Amino acid sequence: MKNWKEKGMQGVFLLAACASILAVALICIFLFANGIPAMKEIGFLDFLTGQTWRPGNNIYGILPFILGSIYVTAGAIIIGVPIGIFTSVFMAHYCPKKIYPVLKSATELLAGIPSVVYGFFGLVVIVPLVRDYINTHGIRGNGGNSMLAASIILGIMILPTIIGVTESNMRSVPEQYYEGSLALGATKERTIFRIVIPAAKSGVIAGVVLGIGRAIGETMAVIMVAGNQPQMPQGIFRGLRTMTTNIVMEMGYAADLHREALIATAVVLFVFILIINLCVSLLNRRNDND
Amino acid sequence: MTKGRKIESIILKILVYAAAVITFVVLLFLLAYILINGLPHIKPELFALEYTTENASLMPALINTVIMTLLSLIIAVPFGIFSAIFLVEYAKKGNRFIGLIRLTTETLSGIPSIVYGLFGMLFFVTALGWGYSILAGAFTMSIMILPLIMRTTEEALKSVPDTYREGSFGLGAGKLRTIFRIVLPSAIPGIMAGVILAIGRIMGETAALMYTSGTVPDMAKTPMDAGRTLALHMYNLSSEGLYMDQAYATAVILLILVVGMNTLSAFVARKLTKGK
Incomplete structure (x- = not known):
C-alpha cells in the first residue's frame, strides 16, 4: 500500500515535470503550424527580404521590422551596455558597504518596474525631449516618436539584467587575481579593467546577450515610443516598427493571410530568441567548465 | 607609474x-x-465599481488583476513545485530526460511575452474555443511564470541540508513523507519569495494578455468573461490619450503594487538566508 503511494506520487511529480516540455511543444506546434504555411504562400524570400508591408494589397515583407528590431536593440546595447558594465564595476568594487544594500535593491526595483510603465515614462518624458531636439535643430522626424526614444527606453530596461549578471560574474573571479595585480603595482582601475573583467569575460558576454534577448522581445515599451510606421527605418530621429509591435498593432483586426503573416512574424521573432537562448546556454556551459 | x-x-x-x-x-x-x-x-471616483467614460475607474481592472493572479497561481504553483521536487529529489544527474526539462524551462523563460500572448490566442482563445477570457489569460500567464516558480523552488529545495533528509529516513519515514513533512516546510520561505515575484510579473504583464484576456474595461463576473488587468488598463488609457491624468494615477497604483511585491519577495528571501 505504502509502496503504491510512493510510486504514484513519483509519477505525479514526473508528470508535472513534463509540463514545461508540453508547453514548449504546444507553443512550437501552434506557432509553426499557423506561421509556416503563410510564409510558404507569400514566399520565404519575399517574406523575409520584402521591403514593403501593405496588407491591403497582399504585400507582406517584414524586412523593415526585422531591421527595426535589430536597430532598436543595437541602440539599446550602445546605451545600456557601457553604463551597465561601469555600474556593475561600481557595485562590485567601489560601492561603500553601507549603501550597498540600498543600491542593490534599487537595481532589483529597476528590473521589477512593468514595461508599460517604462513605455509611459518614455511617452511623457523621452519623446517630448526628442521632439524638442528635432524641432530646434530642424531635423525631419515623426514628432519625437523615434528609434532614438525606443533605444533609450530599452537601454534603461536592460540595465538591471546587465548589472546583475556582470556583477555576480565579477564577484566570482578569485580574489587572488585582484590582489596579485595590485601587488604588482597596478592601480585599482587597471586591475579591474585589465584583470578582473577579462577573467569574467564570458559571464559579462552572457549578460549582454541576455540583455539583447530582453530588448528584442520587448513590446509594450517600444510600441508607446517608436512611432510604429510600417516602413524601412530611416534614421534615429524617425519612427520605425519592430517585429513585436507589428504583431500588437495589427492583430486586433487582421484576418486570413494577414493574420497568418503576423503569426509568421512571431515565428521569425521566436527563431531569433531561440538562437539568443542557445548562445546564452553555450556561454554559461563554458563558464561552468572553467 | x-x-x-x-x-x-x-x-x-x-x-x-x-x-x-x-x-x-x-x-x-x-x-x-x-x-x-x-x-x-488619485481620487475617490477612480475607485468606482463601474467603469464609465467619465470616471475611467481602475477598480474593475484591479479586481480583474486579483482574479487573474489567483487563477494563474492556482494553475502554475502546483506544477512548478511538483516539477521542482522531481528535479531535486528524484531525478538522477546527467539523465537525458532531465536535460530536456532543463532546456525547455530555459526556453520558456526566454520567450517574449508577445509570443506567449499569440500562443494563448491561438490555443486557449481559438483552438479550445474559450474566447477572450480571464481564464485564457490566466492559463497563458501560468505558462509564463512556470519557469520562475520552478527555478526558485528548486533553489529553495536544494538549500535544505541533506542531514534533514537523512535524519528523517533514519527515523523510518518514507521518501514521500520526508518530502512533504520535512523538506517542503523548511523550503517554504524560498518558495514564497518565488511566488510573490511571480505575482509581480503577472500584475505588470501587458503584451501576453492583450489578445487572451481582452481589453474590455469592465469587471469579469466569471472566469469566462473578458476583462483587462491594471497594466492593460493603463496601456489603453495612455494610448487613447484622453485620460492622461488617470493614466498617471494608474501608473502610481501599478508601481506601488509591483514594487511592493518585489520588495516583499526580497524581504522573505532575506529572512530565509538569515534564518540559517
Missing part, C-alpha cells in the same frame, strides 16, 4: 562613478516623475 597610466586610471574611475550616478538618478527620476504627476490624480 607613468603619467599615461595615471590618467587612464582617473578617467576609468570617473566613468565608473558617472555610470553609477546615471543609473540611480534615472531610476529616482522615473519614480519621482510618476509619483509627482500621479499622486494628485
Whole structure:
C-alpha cells in the first residue's frame, strides 16, 4: 500500500515535470503550424527580404521590422551596455558597504518596474525631449516618436539584467587575481579593467546577450515610443516598427493571410530568441567548465 | 607609474562613478516623475465599481488583476513545485530526460511575452474555443511564470541540508513523507519569495494578455468573461490619450503594487538566508 503511494506520487511529480516540455511543444506546434504555411504562400524570400508591408494589397515583407528590431536593440546595447558594465564595476568594487544594500535593491526595483510603465515614462518624458531636439535643430522626424526614444527606453530596461549578471560574474573571479595585480603595482582601475573583467569575460558576454534577448522581445515599451510606421527605418530621429509591435498593432483586426503573416512574424521573432537562448546556454556551459 | 597610466586610471574611475550616478538618478527620476504627476490624480471616483467614460475607474481592472493572479497561481504553483521536487529529489544527474526539462524551462523563460500572448490566442482563445477570457489569460500567464516558480523552488529545495533528509529516513519515514513533512516546510520561505515575484510579473504583464484576456474595461463576473488587468488598463488609457491624468494615477497604483511585491519577495528571501 505504502509502496503504491510512493510510486504514484513519483509519477505525479514526473508528470508535472513534463509540463514545461508540453508547453514548449504546444507553443512550437501552434506557432509553426499557423506561421509556416503563410510564409510558404507569400514566399520565404519575399517574406523575409520584402521591403514593403501593405496588407491591403497582399504585400507582406517584414524586412523593415526585422531591421527595426535589430536597430532598436543595437541602440539599446550602445546605451545600456557601457553604463551597465561601469555600474556593475561600481557595485562590485567601489560601492561603500553601507549603501550597498540600498543600491542593490534599487537595481532589483529597476528590473521589477512593468514595461508599460517604462513605455509611459518614455511617452511623457523621452519623446517630448526628442521632439524638442528635432524641432530646434530642424531635423525631419515623426514628432519625437523615434528609434532614438525606443533605444533609450530599452537601454534603461536592460540595465538591471546587465548589472546583475556582470556583477555576480565579477564577484566570482578569485580574489587572488585582484590582489596579485595590485601587488604588482597596478592601480585599482587597471586591475579591474585589465584583470578582473577579462577573467569574467564570458559571464559579462552572457549578460549582454541576455540583455539583447530582453530588448528584442520587448513590446509594450517600444510600441508607446517608436512611432510604429510600417516602413524601412530611416534614421534615429524617425519612427520605425519592430517585429513585436507589428504583431500588437495589427492583430486586433487582421484576418486570413494577414493574420497568418503576423503569426509568421512571431515565428521569425521566436527563431531569433531561440538562437539568443542557445548562445546564452553555450556561454554559461563554458563558464561552468572553467 | 607613468603619467599615461595615471590618467587612464582617473578617467576609468570617473566613468565608473558617472555610470553609477546615471543609473540611480534615472531610476529616482522615473519614480519621482510618476509619483509627482500621479499622486494628485488619485481620487475617490477612480475607485468606482463601474467603469464609465467619465470616471475611467481602475477598480474593475484591479479586481480583474486579483482574479487573474489567483487563477494563474492556482494553475502554475502546483506544477512548478511538483516539477521542482522531481528535479531535486528524484531525478538522477546527467539523465537525458532531465536535460530536456532543463532546456525547455530555459526556453520558456526566454520567450517574449508577445509570443506567449499569440500562443494563448491561438490555443486557449481559438483552438479550445474559450474566447477572450480571464481564464485564457490566466492559463497563458501560468505558462509564463512556470519557469520562475520552478527555478526558485528548486533553489529553495536544494538549500535544505541533506542531514534533514537523512535524519528523517533514519527515523523510518518514507521518501514521500520526508518530502512533504520535512523538506517542503523548511523550503517554504524560498518558495514564497518565488511566488510573490511571480505575482509581480503577472500584475505588470501587458503584451501576453492583450489578445487572451481582452481589453474590455469592465469587471469579469466569471472566469469566462473578458476583462483587462491594471497594466492593460493603463496601456489603453495612455494610448487613447484622453485620460492622461488617470493614466498617471494608474501608473502610481501599478508601481506601488509591483514594487511592493518585489520588495516583499526580497524581504522573505532575506529572512530565509538569515534564518540559517
